[in-house]
Amino acid sequence: MERRKFGKKLFTLVVSSTVFGGLLKKANAQTKDYDPSKHYYGMGIQTNKCIGCGKCVEACKDENNVPKEPFFFRTWVERYTIKKDGEVTVQNIDSRITTHRDNIFEKEILRSFFVPKLCNQCDNPPCVQVCPVGATFKTEDGVIIVDDERCIGCRYCIQACPYGARYLHPEKQTADKCTFCYHRITKGLPPACVEVCPSQARIFGDLKSGASPLGRFKRLFKLHVLKPFLNTEPKVSYSDLDGEVR
Amino acid sequence: MIQPLHQTLYELLKQATGFIYPNEIEVHWGILVVVYPYLTGLVAGAFILASLVKVFNVKEVQSVYRLSLLTALAFLIIAPLPLLLHLGHPERSFEIFLNPNFTSAMAMFGFVYAWYLMVVLLLEIWFTYRKDIILWSKNERFMMRWIHKIISLFSTDVSEKSVIFDKKMVKVITIIGIPSAFLLHGYVGFIFGSIKANPWWSSVLMPIVFLFSAIVSGIALVILIYMIVTPSRRQEIDMACLDKMASFLFYAVIIDFSLELLDFIHRLYESEESIKILSDLVMNKLFISLGIIQVLLGMLLPLGVMVAIKFFRFDAELRKLLYFVSAILIQLGIFATRWNVVVGGQMFSKSFRGLTAYKMELTGFEGIFMALLLLVLPFIVLAILVKILPPWEPAPVSDLEAVSD
Numbered sequence: 014m015e016r017r018k019f020g021k022k023l024f025t026l027v028v029s030s031t032v033f034g035g036l037l038k039k040a041n042a043q044t045k046d047y048d049p050s051k052h053y054y055g056m057g058i059q060t061n062k063c064i065g066c067g068k069c070v071e072a073c074k075d076e077n078n079v080p081k082e083p084f085f086f087r088t089w090v091e092r093y094t095i096k097k098d099g100e101v102t103v104q105n106i107d108s109r110i111t112t113h114r115d116n117i118f119e120k121e122i123l124r125s126f127f128v129p130k131l132c133n134q135c136d137n138p139p140c141v142q143v144c145p146v147g148a149t150f151k152t153e154d155g156v157i158i159v160d161d162e163r164c165i166g167c168r169y170c171i172q173a174c175p176y177g178a179r180y181l182h183p184e185k186q187t188a189d190k191c192t193f194c195y196h197r198i199t200k201g202l203p204p205a206c207v208e209v210c211p212s213q214a215r216i217f218g219d220l221k222s223g224a225s226p227l228g229r230f231k232r233l234f235k236l237h238v239l240k241p242f243l244n245t246e247p248k249v250s251y252s253d254l255d256g257e258v259r
Numbered sequence: 260m261i262q263p264l265h266q267t268l269y270e271l272l273k274q275a276t277g278f279i280y281p282n283e284i285e286v287h288w289g290i291l292v293v294v295y296p297y298l299t300g301l302v303a304g305a306f307i308l309a310s311l312v313k314v315f316n317v318k319e320v321q322s323v324y325r326l327s328l329l330t331a332l333a334f335l336i337i338a339p340l341p342l343l344l345h346l347g348h349p350e351r352s353f354e355i356f357l358n359p360n361f362t363s364a365m366a367m368f369g370f371v372y373a374w375y376l377m378v379v380l381l382l383e384i385w386f387t388y389r390k391d392i393i394l395w396s397k398n399e400r401f402m403m404r405w406i407h408k409i410i411s412l413f414s415t416d417v418s419e420k421s422v423i424f425d426k427k428m429v430k431v432i433t434i435i436g437i438p439s440a441f442l443l444h445g446y447v448g449f450i451f452g453s454i455k456a457n458p459w460w461s462s463v464l465m466p467i468v469f470l471f472s473a474i475v476s477g478i479a480l481v482i483l484i485y486m487i488v489t490p491s492r493r494q495e496i497d498m499a500c501l502d503k504m505a506s507f508l509f510y511a512v513i514i515d516f517s518l519e520l521l522d523f524i525h526r527l528y529e530s531e532e533s534i535k536i537l538s539d540l541v542m543n544k545l546f547i548s549l550g551i552i553q554v555l556l557g558m559l560l561p562l563g564v565m566v567a568i569k570f571f572r573f574d575a576e577l578r579k580l581l582y583f584v585s586a587i588l589i590q591l592g593i594f595a596t597r598w599n600v601v602v603g604g605q606m607f608s609k610s611f612r613g614l615t616a617y618k619m620e621l622t623g624f625e626g627i628f629m630a631l632l633l634l635v636l637p638f639i640v641l642a643i644l645v646k647i648l649p650p651w652e653p654a655p656v657s658d659l660e661a662v663s664d
Contacts, residue, residue: 084268084284091278103278103612130280139456145366146354165354166347168287169365175456177280177609181287183264186347243455259610 047199049153054193055220055248056207057230058129060255062214065090065127067106069206069215076194076205083107085180087191088131088206093257097123101257128258129214131206132157132178132191133239133247140170140179140190149188155220155248156195161187175240193217220248267618277613286605286617290630291341296447296469297597298338298637303444303470304477305331306380306436311507313433319503325387325650326488327481332380333641339372341633344624364450371446379439383432385410386425388648390417406647444473451600458533459540459604464522471515476593478508479586484641486583492651498575505582509565512589516558536611544606544614549599557592561585 073088074081083105090106094117102117106127138157141149148163149170159170164187171179171188182189194204198217202208207217218227234252240259241247251258268284275284309327312320343349359366393415396407445466451457452465462468482504489496526534541549564585568578607614620626 082265082268083272083281084265086281089281101612103610105278105281107281139454142362143365143454144360145363145368146351146358147360163351163354163358164348165351167342167345167365168347169363169450171282171287172605173454173456175609177282180282181285181347259612 049199051221052154053220054134054155054198055218055227055250056131056134056193056204057216057218057227057234057236058249058251059214059216059230059234060126060128060251060253062212063090063127063129064212064214065092065106066211068209068211069129070107072205072209073191076197077192079189080183085183085189087178087189088129091128091130091258092125093128093255094125095123095255095257096121124255126255128251128254129206130176130178131249132174133176133245133249134191134193136246136248137244139173139175139243139245140188143169143173145169152195156193156198157190158192158195159188159190161185161189164188175243175245267620271616271618274616275613277608278610279608279613279615280610283605283608283615286602286615288601288605289345289617289625290602290619290627291345291625291633293594293597293601294341294630294633295338296444296601297476297594298334298341298633299447300444300469300473300476300593300597301480301637302331302334302338302375302477303440303473304475304479305334305481306440306477307474308478308481308504308507310433310437310440313430314437317503319497319499320507322497322500322651323481323485323504325648326485326645327477328380328384328387329644329648329650330481330484330641331477332384333644334637335372335376335380336640337633337637339368340636341630342368344629344633364446364453367446371443375439375443379432379436383429383436384648385412386428386432389414389425390422392648393417403647410647441470445470451604456609457604458531459537459607460600462522464518464525465600468515468518468522471511471518472593472596474511475508475515475589478504478511479589479593482508482582482586483590486579486586488645494651496579498578501579501582505565505568505585508586508589509562509569512558512562512565516562533611536607536614539614540603540607544616545599545603548595549603552595553592553599556588557595558589561588561592 067090070086070089073079073086077087079085079087092104092106094102094104096102096117098121134155134157136155138149138151141151141157144150144164145167146163146165148160148165149157150160151157161182166181166186166188168181168188171181174190179188179190181187194202194206197204203217204215207215216226216230218225218230220227222228230252231250236250236252237254238247238250239254264285271284271286305327308320309324309331311317312324312327343352346352355366356369359369389411392407392411394417396404396411399407448466448469451460451469452462454460482501485501485504486496526537564581567573568581573581602617605615606617622628
C-alpha cells in the first residue's frame with residue numbers, strides 16, 4: 014500500500030515536472046516566434062476582490078527594478094473610505110507609510126474599498142502624442158512602452174498622463190511606467206502583479222482571444238474605465254467602480 | 260544626486276495635503292521651465308514692438324527699433340538654455356531635430372525656433388544693418404573690421420539701389436515676422452494649453468494669454484533697457500518715444516488683463532469638476548504669487564499708475580520715475596504669471612483630491628542661482644551685440660558719399 018502510494022506520488026512528480034518543464038521551455042521559445050500582430054492586451058480589475066495587501070506593488074517593484082522609495086510606482090493601490098457625511102478619504106497603501114493611519118470610527122464609515130491603479134495602456138494615449146522624440150510608443154500588441162535609450166527626459170509625458178501613471182526614473186533619468194511586464198507577457202507569462210494577486214482581483218488577457226478569463230470578465234460584469242471623458246480609451250477596465258474613484 | 264532627491268521628496272511628502280497620486284510628489288517642471296516661457300515672451304514682445312514701428316511707421320519709437328531687435332535676438336539666443344539644462348538627457352536633445360514626433364507640440368520647438376531665428380530675426384537684423392556694417396568696416400581697426408566684414412557676409416554694395424532693396428526686404432520680413440512672433444509665443448502657450456489632463460492648463464485661451472503677456476513683458480523690457488542705457492550714454496531720454504512706448508504698454512496690459520479676467524470668470528462660471536481643487540490651489544498655494552504679485556502688483560497697480568499719467572499732466576521727471584517703476588512691477592508680474600502657470604499647474608493632484616508642494620533648491624541645475632544666471636545671461640549677450648552692432652548711430656552719410664566717390 015505504502016509502496017503504491019509512493020509510486021503514485023513519484024509518477025505525479027515526474028509527469029508534472031515534465032509538463033511544467035515543457036511549458037517553461039515553450040514559454041521561453043515563445044519569445045522567438047512571438048507574433049505581436051496576433052495579440053492585443055488588456056486588463057480587467059475586479060475592484061470588489063482587492064483586499065489591499067499591496068503584494069502587487071511589491072512584486073512590480075521587484076520585477077521591474079522600480080526604486081523602493083514611496084515616490085515611484087508602476088502600480089499602486091488606493092484605499093477609499095467614504096463617511097456617512099460624504100467625506101471621502103483616500104490613501105495610497107504602502108507598507109512604508111503606515112504612520113498616518115486615520116482615526117475614522119467604524120460606525121462613521123458608509124463604505125470602504127480598495128482600487129488598484131496602473132497605466133491604463135490607453136488606446137488613444139496622450140503620452141505618446143506629446144513625446145517630442147517618439148521615445149514613448151504603442152506596440153503592435155497594444156502596450157505603451159518607453160524606449161529609455163531615446164527618452165530625453167523632458168517629462169512632457171508625465172504632465173500629459175491624466176492618471177499619474179508615469180514617473181521619472183531617478184537613476185536612468187528617463188520616463189518610466191507599467192508595461193504590463195512586456196518581457197513576461199511576450200513569453201506567455203502573466204504580469205508580475207497578476208501572478209501574485211492572492212484574490213485574483215487582476216485579470217490579464219488578450220483582447221483578441223474570445224475564450225479567456227478576460228473575455229469572461231468582460232462578459233459577466235458591468236465595466237467602467239477611469240476618466241472616460243478624456244477620450245483616452247483605456248484598455249484597463251474596472252468592475253464595480255465607485256463614482257468617487259478618479 | 261539621487262539621495263538628496265529622495266530626502267527632498269520625503270520632506271515634500273509631509274507637506275502634501277489630501278490625496279495625491281503617489282507619482283505626483285516630484286514636481287517635474289521647476290524654476291527653469293518658468294524661466295523658459297518668460298524669456299521667449301520677452302523675445303516675442305520686443306520683436307512685436309519693433310514690428311509696430313516698421314509696419315505702422317510710428318515715428319516716435321523709431322529710435323528704439325534697432326535696440327528692440329537686438330534685445331529680441333539676445334533673449335532668443337539664451338531662451339533654449341533653461342530647457343536644455345532641465346532635460347534628463349541633454350546630450351540627446353538633438354533628437355528633437357533629427358527624429359521629431361510630429362504629433363508633439365514640443366517637437367515643433369526646433370522648427371519654430373529655427374524659423375524665427377534664421378528667417379526672421381537674423382535676416383531682419385542683417386538687412387537693417389547691412390549698409391551701416393559695410394560703412395563702419397571701412398574706418399575700423401583689424402579686429403572690428405573683420406568681425407563686421409564677416410557679419411556683412413562680405414557684401415560691399417552700398418549703392419542707392421541696394422539700400423532701397425534692404426528697406427524693402429525689412430518691410431517684407433517684418434510682415435512675415437509678426438505672425439512668426441505670434442507663433443513663437445502662442446506655440447509656447449499651446450504646449451501647456453493642449454494638455455487635457457491638466458485643467459489648470461487646458462484652455463484654448465492659453466496661447467492668446469501667453470501672447471499678450473509676452474507683448475506686455477517685451478515692451479516693458481525695452482522701456483527699462485532704454486531708460487537705463489540712454490542716461491549711461493549721457494544722452495537725453497526722448498520723452499515722445501517713452502510716452503509712446505508706455506502708451507503701447509498700457510493698451511497691451513488692458514488686453515492681457517481682460518483676457519485673464521475672462522479666463523477666470525469662465526472657469527468660475529462653468530464650475531467644472533476641478534473647480535474645488537483649483538480654488539484651493541489659488542487660495543493656498545498661489546495666493547501670494549497670483550493674487551498679490553501677478554494681479555495686484557504686476558497688473559492693477561501699474562495700470563492705475565498709467566491711467567493716472569494719462570489723466571494728470573505730470574512733469575517729465577515724475578513720468579520717467581513712474582514709467583520705470585511700472586515697468587519693473589510689470590516684469591515681476593509677468594514672471595509671476597509664468598510661475599503660476601508652470602508651477603501652479605503641478606501643485607494639485609490630477610485626482611483633484613490634494614495639493615502638493617514645491618521646494619526650490621539654491622544651487623544645482625534646478626536652483627535659484629542657475630535661474631538668476633539664465634536671467635542675467637541675455638543682458639550680457641545684449642551688451643556684446645550692442646558693442647558689435649551699435650543700435651543708435653546709423654553710419655554717417657558722408658561715409659556713404661566717400662565710398663560712392
